Amino acid sequence: MTITLTIDGQEVIADQDKTLLEVAREIGKDIPTICYHEATTANALCRICVVEVEGQRVLQPACIVKVAAGMKVQTRSEKVIRSRKTILEMLDSTMDLSETPEIQNMMKDYNADPNRFPDAERRESDVKDDNPMYVRDYSKCLLCWRCVQVCAEDAQYTFAINFDGRGFETQIGTFFDKSIPETSCVLCGQCVAVCPTGALKPKREFLLEQGMSPQEISVLNTGRKQKSKVKDQRS
C-alpha cells in the first residue's frame, strides 16, 4: 500500500513498508549513515541519520523508522544539523578516522571542526596481530557493531567476539581477551568485509601497508622465524 508524506516540503508517495531512509534516498535526499549496512540488522545506534519528524519529541533515526501517511519530515533542520555535526566532532575527538574518507567528507559537509574538543580522552588500543587472516586496530573502531552482528546471528553464528566495558569505554573484545585463534573464530572474514573504518583489515593488506613486498609476505606465510622479523620492521 502506498501513502503520502512530506519530506522537506516535497510531497512524496511511498510504499508504507519502506523506511524514511529508503524513501528519502529514492528522491535524491542525502541522509548520511554510519552504522547502517544493508546486510546487517539496523540498530539505529550511530544516530547520524536522524531527521526531524513533526509531532515527535526527539529526532528519529531514518534507517529504521517507517514512513507513515501524513508524516512531515525535515532532513536538514537546525536541530538535525547540530546533532550530526556534534556527533561527527565527537567521533573525531574519540578515534582515528584516517581510513574513513566517507566520514571525513561528512565532516566537510556539516562544517564539523576536527578540533572541537580539546583535551578530550581518546579511545586507543594497540594493534592486535594474532592470527593469519586479519589484524585488529580498535583505535579505528567506531563501534558500529557490524562485526559482532555478522559473527553472531546476522550471518555466521560463530560468536567469537563481543564487547568489553560499557559507555565510552566500550570496545570489541573476546572472552577474557583471548587471541583470535583461541576463540571460536573460523576466520570467515565477514567481520573484515563489513568493517567501515579499517579497524579490521586483511593481514596481507596490513603487511603491504607496512612496506612488505608480496614476496616477503609469501615467505612469511611459511615459517615462524620470519614472523618476528615482521614485528621488528613494524616497530
Add this chain to the structure above:
Amino acid sequence: MSEIDLTPLKPAIESYIPLGRSGLLPALHAAQKIYGWLPQEVASEVAKSLRIPLAEVHGVIEFYSLFYNEQVGKKFIRVCTDPACALKGADRLLNDLCKHYDVEPGQTTGDLSLTIEQSPCLGLCELAPAVWTMDNGQSTIGDGTKEEYHPSSMVYGQIRELTSNCGEGTTTLAKYGEYSAYKKALKKNTEDVIAEIKASGLVGRGGAAFPTGVKWEGAAKADGSQKYVICNADESEPGTFKDRILLLDDPHLTIEGMCICAYAIGASKGYIYIRGEYPYIVPVLENALGEARTAGYLGEHFDIEIRVGAGAYICGEETALFESIEGKRGFPRVKPPFPTTNGLFDKPTVINNVETLCNVPLIISKGSAEYRKMGTEKSSGPKLFCVSGDVVKPGLYEIPFGVTLRDLLKMAGDIAGKKPLKAVLFGGAAGAFATTAHLDLKLTFEDLRVAGLPLGSGVVMVFDETRDIRNVLKRLGKFFAHESCGKCYPCQMGTQRQMEILNRVAKGDVLPDDFVRLEDVGWTMTDASLCGLGQTAASAVLSAMKLWPELFVEGQRLKVEDQKVSKVSKVSKTKPKTVKKVTKATATKSKKTTTKKK
C-alpha cells in the same frame, strides 16, 4: 593463586540451567557468591552449563559493574559519592577509609582482604553519607560510624496512603491482612479493572508519567497467550529511595498490585527486577512471596520471580531491563515496538514502577472516584517525594499532589542551619534545578511542566546557599559517563565529553567556548539519543546553564579562589589528585584494567 575448584559451582547453578540464556545473571550472581569474583574457568563453566557462547558471557560480565573478572577483596566497601552523599562529607569519608586501610579508591589491598570503591547512588540518600559493605557475602549498610543489616526508614508527610505500613520494619502478611483489593478485582471483569485504573488518572511514578491504565489496556488487548507483569525496582536515579522503603517495609502492597495487574492483562508470570545494590531487600521479598503463595494469592494462575540486577542504572530503562532478564547486556532497544506488544521475550508485557504498583490496590479498594479526591484534577492521588540534602529532616514524604515546594520543605524542617536556599534538584540526575523563585510552585505534573521542571521519580535534593553547584554538576557528569551503556553515539561519547567539560567547570578552568561546546553536546544527547538515559543526561546541566550562565564561562578561576565559601569544593580541592584518579578508576572500572592490559 590456587587452582579453582569447580565442584561447588555445579549445584549452585543447576537450577538456572533450564532457564538457558535467561539464567545467566542469576548464575553469575551464584558463582560470584562462591568465588568472590568470576575467574575465567568459572565463567567458562557457566557458559557451558547454560549453553551460551563464551564471548557473550564475557560481554555480560563486562557490562555490569557488580560482576568482577579480576580478584577483589573479601570485604568490599562502596562509598556513595553522588551529590546527596557528597553534601554530607562522602569524599572525606572515602579518603579517611582509604587512609585507614592504606588503599587507593578503586583498589584492592595486597592481601586481597579489602577493596574500596566509589559507588554511584546507593539509594540511601536520606541516610547520607552512605556506605555499603559486603563482607564474605554479608551485606551491611551504614554511614561510616555504624553498620546495620537494613537501612532504617524515615517516613513523613501529610498522608499515609502508600506508606501506611512503612516506617516500622517489614510488614508481614499477617499484619498486612488479606489481599482485599485483589479479591475485589477478581469479582470484576478484567475490562472493568482496567477502566477503574484508567479512571483514576494514575500515571507512572518511575519518571516517564505514562498513563498506567492505557499501558495495561495495550497489553490486555495484545495478541498472545503468554504475557508478563514486571515490577521495575531497579531504582537507581540519584536521590531516589522510595522504592527501597516500599519494598522493605511493605512488600505485600507491591505484590498485590502485581496480582491485580496480572489478572487484568492475563499474565501468568511476573518478575520483580531489583537493583543489585539492594541485596538486603531480596530475602524480605522472598519471604513475602512465600507468604503470598501459602495464602493462595500466588502459585496456580500467577507467580512472581525475583531478578537481581548487577550495577547498571540503564537497566531501569524498561527495554534494557528486559534484555537484562533475558541474560544480556543492558542495551535499550529501539522503540517501537513497545513493551505492551513486544516486551520481555518479545511477549506483551506491562512494566510498572514499584510506587505505581502500590497505587493499584489503593485505587481498587477505594474506587477511582474516591482516589481522585486526593491531589489535583490532572495529577491525582498521593505522591512520594524523596527529600535529601540540606534539610533538617531528610526522608520519604507522602503528600497529595498540589502541595507547594515551600510547604514540603517546611515539613522537612527547612534548610539546616537556617541558611538561605540556593537550589533544589528536581527529579534526580536526569532532572532540573529549581530556585527560590519556584518555592510557591505546586507539586503537580501540570505546574512543574509549565515551570520546565520534571517530577521524575520524586527527587527533591536541597542545596543551601553555601553549596557550589559546579561540584554537583561534576558528580552528575561522572554519573552519566559511568552509566551510559555505550550503544548510541550521542550518549556514549556525549556523556564522556560532558563529564570532561564539567570537570573543567568545577575547577574554574573553563576553556574558551566551553559554554557552546557543553550546550551542543547537551542538546545533541537530548535530541538524538536512543533512550531516555541519553535524552535526559544533560537535563540538569542545561537547566543550570540557564540559571547560572556565569559559572560556565572563562574567568571562573578567579572566582573559585576569591570565594572559597563552599565547604564541599574545599574538600575536593584539598584532594584534587585523588578525586580525579577515582573518577577515572570508576569510569574505567578496575576489572577492565585487567582485561585491557595488553
